[in-house]
Amino acid sequence: MDVAKLSGVSPSTVSRVIHDSSRISDATKQRVRQAMEHLGYHPNAAARSLVRGETRTIGLIIPNSEDDLFFRPFFIMAMRGISIEAQKHGYNIMYSFSNNEPEEVEFLKKYILRNHVDGIILMVSRENDRCMEYLEGRDVPYAVIGHPDNRYAKALWVDNDNFMAMYDVVTRLLSSGLQRVAFLGGLPDMSVTRDRLRGYKEALRTHGMDIDEDLIYTAPGFQESDGYEGMKTLIGRSHPDGVASADDLLALGALECMKEQGFSLPVIGFNNTIKGAIKSPTLSSVDIRPDQLGAKAADLLIKKLMGEETSVNFCIVDTQLIERETTAGISFLNIPRT
Amino acid sequence: MDVAKLSGVSPSTVSRVIHDSSRISDATKQRVRQAMEHLGYHPNAAARSLVRGETRTIGLIIPNSEDDLFFRPFFIMAMRGISIEAQKHGYNIMYSFSNNEPEEVEFLKKYILRNHVDGIILMVSRENDRCMEYLEGRDVPYAVIGHPDNRYAKALWVDNDNFMAMYDVVTRLLSSGLQRVAFLGGLPDMSVTRDRLRGYKEALRTHGMDIDEDLIYTAPGFQESDGYEGMKTLIGRSHPDGVASADDLLALGALECMKEQGFSLPVIGFNNTIKGAIKSPTLSSVDIRPDQLGAKAADLLIKKLMGEETSVNFCIVDTQLIERETTAGISFLNIPRT
DNA sequence: TTGTAAGCGTTATCAC
DNA sequence: GTGATAACGCTTACAA
Numbered sequence: 073m074d075v076a077k078l079s080g081v082s083p084s085t086v087s088r089v090i091h092d093s094s095r096i097s098d099a100t101k102q103r104v105r106q107a108m109e110h111l112g113y114h115p116n117a118a119a120r121s122l123v124r125g126e127t128r129t130i131g132l133i134i135p136n137s138e139d140d141l142f143f144r145p146f147f148i149m150a151m152r153g154i155s156i157e158a159q160k161h162g163y164n165i166m167y168s169f170s171n172n173e174p175e176e177v178e179f180l181k182k183y184i185l186r187n188h189v190d191g192i193i194l195m196v197s198r199e200n201d202r203c204m205e206y207l208e209g210r211d212v213p214y215a216v217i218g219h220p221d222n223r224y225a226k227a228l229w230v231d232n233d234n235f236m237a238m239y240d241v242v243t244r245l246l247s248s249g250l251q252r253v254a255f256l257g258g259l260p261d262m263s264v265t266r267d268r269l270r271g272y273k274e275a276l277r278t279h280g281m282d283i284d285e286d287l288i289y290t291a292p293g294f295q296e297s298d299g300y301e302g303m304k305t306l307i308g309r310s311h312p313d314g315v316a317s318a319d320d321l322l323a324l325g326a327l328e329c330m331k332e333q334g335f336s337l338p339v340i341g342f343n344n345t346i347k348g349a350i351k352s353p354t355l356s357s358v359d360i361r362p363d364q365l366g367a368k369a370a371d372l373l374i375k376k377l378m379g380e381e382t383s384v385n386f387c388i389v390d391t392q393l394i395e396r397e398t399t400a401g402i403s404f405l406n407i408p409r410t
Numbered sequence: 411m412d413v414a415k416l417s418g419v420s421p422s423t424v425s426r427v428i429h430d431s432s433r434i435s436d437a438t439k440q441r442v443r444q445a446m447e448h449l450g451y452h453p454n455a456a457a458r459s460l461v462r463g464e465t466r467t468i469g470l471i472i473p474n475s476e477d478d479l480f481f482r483p484f485f486i487m488a489m490r491g492i493s494i495e496a497q498k499h500g501y502n503i504m505y506s507f508s509n510n511e512p513e514e515v516e517f518l519k520k521y522i523l524r525n526h527v528d529g530i531i532l533m534v535s536r537e538n539d540r541c542m543e544y545l546e547g548r549d550v551p552y553a554v555i556g557h558p559d560n561r562y563a564k565a566l567w568v569d570n571d572n573f574m575a576m577y578d579v580v581t582r583l584l585s586s587g588l589q590r591v592a593f594l595g596g597l598p599d600m601s602v603t604r605d606r607l608r609g610y611k612e613a614l615r616t617h618g619m620d621i622d623e624d625l626i627y628t629a630p631g632f633q634e635s636d637g638y639e640g641m642k643t644l645i646g647r648s649h650p651d652g653v654a655s656a657d658d659l660l661a662l663g664a665l666e667c668m669k670e671q672g673f674s675l676p677v678i679g680f681n682n683t684i685k686g687a688i689k690s691p692t693l694s695s696v697d698i699r700p701d702q703l704g705a706k707a708a709d710l711l712i713k714k715l716m717g718e719e720t721s722v723n724f725c726i727v728d729t730q731l732i733e734r735e736t737t738a739g740i741s742f743l744n745i746p747r748t
Numbered sequence: 749t750t751g752t753a754a755g756c757g758t759t760a761t762c763a764c
Numbered sequence: 765g766t767g768a769t770a771a772c773g774c775t776t777a778c779a780a
Contacts, residue, residue, distance in 0.1 A: 081767085082766070083767090084766075084767065084769090085765085085766060085767075088765090088766085095765055095766085096766080097765060097766090100765080100766085119772090121772090122772045123771075123772050125772075
């Protein structure tokens with residue numbers, strides 16, 4: 073260390089000054105700090121990692137979600153939240169995009185086995201995820217965005233309260249005077265769909281309303297066409313006067329269908345996608361706060377890495393209803409019509 | 411090294427096997443490789459960095475462009491291109507988001523001074539950029555997306571050929587039979603605007619047409635409102651029969667204006683934004699290929715880091731015209747009407 | 749063809 | 765309070 077020479081002390085003393093050790097005299101601290109300033113000294117990250125056995129770096133595995141990248145701001149927003157949070161604690165972020173799941177695992181392994189990172193964040197939680205599978209077999213802390221299966225016992229996770237979010241949405245619609253709010257969801261075996269459907273039902277119950285199965289449609293996918301078909305079916309067998317959709321794309325499909333049929337109902341979607349925000353009529357939607365999801369995932373992970381002994385291994389992030397044209401005016405209905 | 415023990419050789423031999431040194435017998439290579447396999451050995455990145463004096467990591471500085479993140483897929487696409495390219499050469503990527511320019515410089519310095527990275531990629535090139543200013547004063551290779559000022563002599567850069575892209579756009583419009591194509595641009599002192607305007611003029615000249623200054627409008631900004639005003643002005647003082655816009659948002663404003671006035675002209679924008687792709691009528695636009703820009707930036711930088719002695723310090727990335735509804739049908743006009 | 753030993757820049761342990 | 769010294773895991777002369 074040149075700093076050591078310049079200030080006439082040993083390297084160990086310099087190290088102690090860096091860590092502001094209490095057993096170093098103020099005088100030498102001054103001197104050493106001046107030398108550091110003068111030489112523009114900054115500690116070498118590799119040397120530190122080597123001796124400390126930690127990198128203060130987090131690895132991000134980003135899935136191969138082609139189009140989603142273009143139309144959904146989710147990933148970039150989450151990456152931003154992660155970055156901002158990590159900075160607060162002096163952590164760095166490494167990321168890599170993959171083309172398929174085996175490649176994801178490959179990069180994951182590289183990060184871990186070569187000691188590039190101390191912990192991992194997975195941007196999505198999937199069923200039978202090979203990354204989680206791998207991570208469960210190791211001792212590397214990791215966090216997931218989404219609620220993982222119970223068998224992934226080591227996972228830290230962040231998620232929205234999908235039940236509550238949908239409960240609030242439906243309550244909002246009902247309290248504006250609507251009587252026959254339909255539920256339009258995606259794949260029925262996905263946990264988001266199930267949770268949101270539960271929220272829908274509970275809201276109806278709370279309002280003293282019966283559940284009409286004809287008002288519930290779960291599509292085989294999340295495309296606009298699925299929403300379109302769903303709406304067609306719903307109209308065919310019941311008389312909805314509003315739609316709570318578990319996804320924006322489904323909601324957009326439903327709107328398309330209504331347009332064709334020449335009428336419009338209040339609609340609320342989920343995920344606050346760009347398409348919903350732009351298309352006319354602009355779609356009211358529940359924002360899942362990707363930035364917060366990212367930030368909290370990073371927070372949980374870093375706390376664990378820093379050895380904070382908290383028993384919580386998850387965090388629920390509040391959603392936010394963005395009201396746009398598809399619910400414009402329905403607040404007027406709050407005033408009971410007599 | 412446990413591998414060394416297990417295979418009964420010295421650590422240096424193991425190291426040589428890793429690097430496939432020609433001076434190691436095939437027999438020992440076999441043995442050592444088996445041992446590595448057996449123990450699941452992978453070299454420690456920090457130790458390597460320390461001894462080699464390089465990290466094989468690239469740092470990404472992402473600017474504070476608030477809304478752009480939501481509406482423009484540019485950043486995430488570029489980050490993806492960078493990641494994919496870096497993987498090919500065994501490089502890692504670190505990134506950090508910043509809230510303002512001073513913060514950008516702060517993170518930049520941290521990356522460099524603590525030896526976290528070997529090189530830097532700046533996602534945008536701005537005038538009087540403090541990051542570039544800093545980098546010019548150091549010996550760290552860096553690449554920029556966009557064409558930097560001449561005084562940033564050390565910068566590697568990638569950019570589209572904005573002159574050519576606009577030349578092609580206008581040629582396309584003219585050859586479809588249009589006679590009075592208007593130019594709608596942003597801030598006139600920005601190089602993109604100037605280059606694209608030059609392309610516009612050159613295309614007219616090539617077609618033997620005079621340049622009518624009344625058909626040229628450069629707005630004070632890049633918002634939709636600027637495009638709206640621009641179109642209004644253009645209509646007021648000339649009779650355009652088509653619009654070549656240097657930006658999608660301007661083009662969208664122009665379309666809004668036309669809609670109000672009850673007519674429509676062929677329009678082509680730039681940057682292939684999501685809004686243009688979604689709004690009706692969908693906007694034809696020149697895609698600047700953010701993924702390619704990112705990939706090529708990474709490529710240039712890594713080549714330099716690996717010591718390849720090439721004299722090229724830049725790369726031009728081809729644009730791609732995405733034809734949508736605002737130019738639907740104009741190809742018919744290719745057939746000369748008699 | 750392989751081994752020995754020094755060194756990369758830090759931190760931690762022990763001494764004084 | 766401060767300084768030696770070893771160690772982290774790897775690479776690379778230099779020896780053999």
